[in-house]
Amino acid sequence: MTNHTDVSQTAPLIDVAPLSSALEKFAADRDWAQFHSPKNLVMALTGEVGELTEIFQWMTEAQSRAAGTNPDTAQAVKEELADVQLYLVRLASVLGVDLNEAVQHKLQKNAEKYPADKAKGSSKKYTEL
């Protein structure tokens, strides 16, 4: 029997409220809400993940771990991570999704799916083949 933690009582894992408000104001000031359908925002998110991917595509894994040591690369990485975060929060906002609650539930679900003792050192669980 799984004893689900009451998520509503636990401390927040993430707080995006100020950013969500700032983005809502940013869009309202420019009359951009009309363009911010979830469909469009998902595409914008894809575009930014694509730009992030282009930074790492020819790197080895070892090089990717050291990406922060090159100032130009580090700056580019920061900007793309920010872009992904901005669109993700905006998307959750227009969809009315509470990101913290969503994250809490997902983390709990993952903990039940991958018990530490069984998943240890294996990436097998990832490959859904």
Next chain:
Amino acid sequence: MTNHTDVSQTAPLIDVAPLSSALEKFAADRDWAQFHSPKNLVMALTGEVGELTEIFQWMTEAQSRAAGTNPDTAQAVKEELADVQLYLVRLASVLGVDLNEAVQHKLQKNAEKYPADKAKGSSKKYTEL
């Protein structure tokens, strides 16, 4: 002359510290840090954005705005948004990027790039053609 706000003094827009710690512990408990190179995590992020995209691909924009009204769709959307957020925070963590600082700088940059009075009601600035 642009008078840059001292970002370090402003209130945080986003706080992901508890989630970042939780994910670090989650990975350590399963000996998964070895798989979490930035290169791999960017790919995992791509996979999740792909799953999010599949929810919306055949919807009209109007349907996408009403996605929350169908309980099954709403649940799927929540899970995928959570997955994207989890990998994004984990990625920033292994890269040593402060997401709040990155977001603050990007938002400021966007405000300077798209002055409210000039960008009003136009999506032109987006198309980099």
Next chain:
Amino acid sequence: MTNHTDVSQTAPLIDVAPLSSALEKFAADRDWAQFHSPKNLVMALTGEVGELTEIFQWMTEAQSRAAGTNPDTAQAVKEELADVQLYLVRLASVLGVDLNEAVQHKLQKNAEKYPADKAKGSSKKYTEL
């Protein structure tokens, strides 16, 4: 009882052999095969699909159908479609996958999965929720 067509006997649906050879020579001439692991090429493919997505992200569906009427947009679309095709063929090549055979089997599978009379006018089958 499903009577599978012998794919090996049917006329090809797609022929990418000359392009595959051209790309192999292109990479060999530049000593780039070392960078062309499937992992890296999948990421390059992601990057190009991201660029393609950026062209369409703020368009309505109707505007996307008319994308060819603007010469600049048409040119950008052509280049991104080409980039996706180039990386896809290169990826199939290094993985030793016969794209024509793969496409034939998939099309046959789809025909069995979505009988014309039952799938008529519905996009429901797409949403895997």
Next chain:
Amino acid sequence: MTNHTDVSQTAPLIDVAPLSSALEKFAADRDWAQFHSPKNLVMALTGEVGELTEIFQWMTEAQSRAAGTNPDTAQAVKEELADVQLYLVRLASVLGVDLNEAVQHKLQKNAEKYPADKAKGSSKKYTEL
């Protein structure tokens, strides 16, 4: 002075005409053309590239090069490559883009951009930082 080859005279690098026709008939038989706006098809393409990415995300580069040796992985890879090819050809079709011409021009452009003697053994040209 660059002496551009007359692309229209050269042998085709790729022939997708039979697949393009097959997909048009497939969509017509199911009354699906209404869903096949370029915007929607680009999203469908993203979804498939996401599924392809999930196969490779936790592999090392060396493991990705050997992906064909595991029958289950090889089968999954084939199906995803086919899906990407199907949507790409369908997308080019609804946009009225001649994929062979697009690919010919792009390959020529790349040859001019990366002269073999200068690009030899370097992945530098890729990183657009």
